[in-house]
Amino acid sequence: MKRLLVIAALLAAAPAAQAQPYPDYGRPSYGGRGDQDAARAAVRGGRQVPLQQVIATIAARTPGRQLNTTQGDAGGRPAYFVQWQTNDGRVIIFVVDAQSGAIISRQGG
Amino acid sequence: MPALGQPSLVRRLVILAAGWSLAVLLVTALVLALLFQQAAIRGFDQGLLELIDNLTAGTTIAEEGEVVAPALTDLRALRAFSGKYWQIAEPTPDGQLKVLVRSRSLWDSELKWPTDIVKRLNAEPGQPVSYNTAGPQTNERLRAMATQAKLPGRSAPVVFMAAEDRSPVDRDVRSFITATAIAFLLLGVGMIAAVVIQVRVGLNPLFALQREIASVRRGKAERVQAAYPSELAPLADELNALMAHNQEVVERQRTHVGNLAHALKTPLSVMLTEARQTGGPLAEVVEGQAEAMRQQVDHHLRRARAAARMQGSGERTSVADVLDELARTLERIFQDKGVEIDWDAPDDLYFQGERQDLLELAGNAMENAGKWCGHRIRVRAAPVSADRFRLTIEDDGPGLTPEQREAVVRRGARLDETAPGSGLGLSIVDELSRAYGGVLRLGEARLGGLSVEMDLPRAEA
Numbered sequence: 185m186k187r188l189l190v191i192a193a194l195l196a197a198a199p200a201a202q203a204q205p206y207p208d209y210g211r212p213s214y215g216g217r218g219d220q221d222a223a224r225a226a227v228r229g230g231r232q233v234p235l236q237q238v239i240a241t242i243a244a245r246t247p248g249r250q251l252n253t254t255q256g257d258a259g260g261r262p263a264y265f266v267q268w269q270t271n272d273g274r275v276i277i278f279v280v281d282a283q284s285g286a287i288i289s290r291q292g293g
Numbered sequence: 294m295p296a297l298g299q300p301s302l303v304r305r306l307v308i309l310a311a312g313w314s315l316a317v318l319l320v321t322a323l324v325l326a327l328l329f330q331q332a333a334i335r336g337f338d339q340g341l342l343e344l345i346d347n348l349t350a351g352t353t354i355a356e357e358g359e360v361v362a363p364a365l366t367d368l369r370a371l372r373a374f375s376g377k378y379w380q381i382a383e384p385t386p387d388g389q390l391k392v393l394v395r396s397r398s399l400w401d402s403e404l405k406w407p408t409d410i411v412k413r414l415n416a417e418p419g420q421p422v423s424y425n426t427a428g429p430q431t432n433e434r435l436r437a438m439a440t441q442a443k444l445p446g447r448s449a450p451v452v453f454m455a456a457e458d459r460s461p462v463d464r465d466v467r468s469f470i471t472a473t474a475i476a477f478l479l480l481g482v483g484m485i486a487a488v489v490i491q492v493r494v495g496l497n498p499l500f501a502l503q504r505e506i507a508s509v510r511r512g513k514a515e516r517v518q519a520a521y522p523s524e525l526a527p528l529a530d531e532l533n534a535l536m537a538h539n540q541e542v543v544e545r546q547r548t549h550v551g552n553l554a555h556a557l558k559t560p561l562s563v564m565l566t567e568a569r570q571t572g573g574p575l576a577e578v579v580e581g582q583a584e585a586m587r588q589q590v591d592h593h594l595r596r597a598r599a600a601a602r603m604q605g606s607g608e609r610t611s612v613a614d615v616l617d618e619l620a621r622t623l624e625r626i627f628q629d630k631g632v633e634i635d636w637d638a639p640d641d642l643y644f645q646g647e648r649q650d651l652l653e654l655a656g657n658a659m660e661n662a663g664k665w666c667g668h669r670i671r672v673r674a675a676p677v678s679a680d681r682f683r684l685t686i687e688d689d690g691p692g693l694t695p696e697q698r699e700a701v702v703r704r705g706a707r708l709d710e711t712a713p714g715s716g717l718g719l720s721i722v723d724e725l726s727r728a729y730g731g732v733l734r735l736g737e738a739r740l741g742g743l744s745v746e747m748d749l750p751r752a753e754a
Contacts, residue, residue: 251350267350273419273450274443275349292445 219255226262226282233285238264241285242278246293247271258288302499303492310488315481322477329473330466334436337462338423341438344370344379344455345421352381352453354446362394373400374430376458380404383449384411384441390452402429404437404454414441414452426456434459498525506532512609512645512752554594561587595653595725609643609752612674612682615651619659620672627663634659638674642682645752646729654729657722658686658745665690669740682751687738698735698743722747 226232239250248270256265262282269275276293280286344367351363360381369377375398382390388411392403405426407413413422421440428435437456444451498521508514516536517529561583568580620634644651655672662670666688676682693701701719723733726747738744 251346269349269419269442271419273441275445277445292443 223255232262232282235264238266238280238285241280241287242266242268245287246276248276251275255282263288303489303496306492306496307485307489310492311485314484314488318477318481318484322473325473326466326470329469333462333465337436337457337459338421338438341436341455341457342421344377345438345440345453348379348381348453348455349440349442352444352451354444358447358449360393360444360447360451370396370398372398374398374428374433376428376433378404378428378435378456380454382452382454384414384452388412393451399429404435404456406437406439406454410439410452414439425459428456428458434463436462498522502529508753509536512643550594554590557590558587561590592724595721595728608647609645610648610651611640612642612644612651612684613638613640615644615648615655616672616674619652619656623656623659623663623670626660630663631668632663632666632670633668634663634670634672636672636674638672639676642674642676643752644682645680645750650725650729651749654722654725654747654749655684655686658684658719658747661719661722662686662688662690662743662745666742671738671740676751677748678751679753680751681748683746683748685744685746687740687744688742689738689740690742692737692742693735701735719745 223232223235227234235253238253242248242250246268248268251267251269253267254265256263258279258281264278264280264282266278266280267275268278270293274293277291279288279290281288347367348363353361353363355361360383362381367377369375370379377396378399379396380392380399380403381394382392385391389408390406390410395403407424407426410422410424418441421438423436423438426435426437427433435456436459437454439452439454441450441452501519502517502521502525505514505517505519509517516533519529520526521529564583565580565587568576568583616636616638620636624632624634659670659672667690669689671685671687673685674682675685719733719735722745726733726749729749731748731750734746736744736746
């Protein structure tokens with residue numbers, strides 16, 4: 185449970201004023217200040233692997249489809265939090281190192 | 294067109310072609326409608342899946358495993374009874390569902406589910422289950438979709454459900470089916486019309502052949518001559534061969550009859566002459582019997598000839614020509630009596646039979662009239678129907694009493710009583726006209742004498 189809360193904190197999309205257990209996916213980020221702009225800049229600058237590659241990596245290990253992805257920090261390093269749904273309906277959150285594209289940890293399943 | 298109930302080539306072909314086309318059209322229309330409906334439903338389901346994915350991605354698990362729904366921004370699911378609904382539930386041990394979170398649009402109601410939903414969800418994990426159900430509003434028909442997911446941080450599975458009013462899709466499907474039905478109905482009608490025309494046109498040679506055979510039978514043509522398609526040509530050839538054969542048979546019969554006549558006539562003449570010269574009771578008997586034989590022979594030969602001609606391919610003879618010729622001949626014959634013959638016949642009136650027979654029929658009657666008349670004879674030929682005409686010969690002579698008329702005609706049937714030269718002409722006429730299916734009627738002429746009427750077969754002009 186403690187670990188979940190940590191991850192939930194990490195999943196926070198933006199440095200929100202009040203700490204949310206989960207990022208608020210439903211709210212669109214206006215004015216291009218969302219995490220997708222940071223991600224794009226980082227990918228173009230070569231500091232991160234593209235999301236497509238990350239998804240391919242996960243799909244090779246666990247068949248399923250991506251539901252959503254957020255960007256944050258994992259242990260001080262930029263990381264992707266990929267929400268993944270397996271073909272039999274289980275939802276798993278993969279934490280992936282953004283620089284190397286390696287899967288660091290997984291939640292659920 | 295043949296009568297109903299009679300087998301008809303046209304009908305058979307039309308029914309076959311039309312039946313086949315209609316079956317194909319019907320199946321095509323059904324398949325199209327089915328495909329359209331499937332496509333429409335698939336599109337509809339795509340929307341429901343989208344909503345479910347959003348729910349799945351956005352749902353979070355708070356502490357204590359409480360399910361927290363995302364603040365979905367789909368405005369349609371916010372308005373009460375908007376027609377778009379979602380719901381998050383969890384399976385209960387008894388195989389039913391317990392609703393955890395509902396969209397605002399559901400207001401005070403819940404999305405219903407089929408009783409076996411948990412079983413169906415567990416049968417294929419991860420696969421969505423679709424079903425139809427009633428909506429919260431009156432008469433609202435929903436198509437719903439449910440998927441079961443396991444979320445991180447919660448041991449029990451969660452069921453996400455989404456539903457939407459399906460009436461727009463149903464409306465689309467209905468209007469598509471209506472449009473398709475109308476289009477295919479028009480197509481079908483057009484096809485049947487095309488088939489009918491095709492068959493009629495295709496079978497035209499057959500009708501043409503029938504018309505040509507009819508004209509041959511009516512004596513307007515000798516042979517079937519038109520160029521027929523390869524399927525009918527053999528038939529036409531066979532018909533021609535058959536007609537040629539028939540004619541040959543008739544000719545042979547006629548030759549045979551002629552030969553027989555000649556063969557018998559000479560010995561009979563010899564017998565008659567000898568008997569007349571000899572005298573005596575035996576000679577009288579021989580003479581009487583020989584005369585009777587000769588008349589019998591003549592009578593039967595005429596009948597045979599006429600009957601043979603009736604069956605042959607019809608010849609036709611212009612009535613006016615024959616009457617003209619007879620009138621001129623007879624006026625010469627009865628010159629010293631000063632007989633005037635008025636005759637009247639339409640130019641386009643034809644006797645269906647041989648010239649020889651008409652000459653004999655009209656000639657005998659007119660000659661008879663010539664014998665008995667004062668000096669006037671009237672001959673009239675007029676059509677009475679499409680295939681009969683009436684020939685009337687009147688004179689201004691003494692005429693006959695009804696008993697005599699009776700006797701004259703009866704004598705035709707009992708030739709042995711007939712003395713030569715006394716009205717024999719009329720019995721010949723009676724016989725011949727009978728052979729031609731006609732009737733001889735004797736009556737009083739308006740000129741005062743005898744009127745002879747006969748109905749004879751008429752050929753088309």
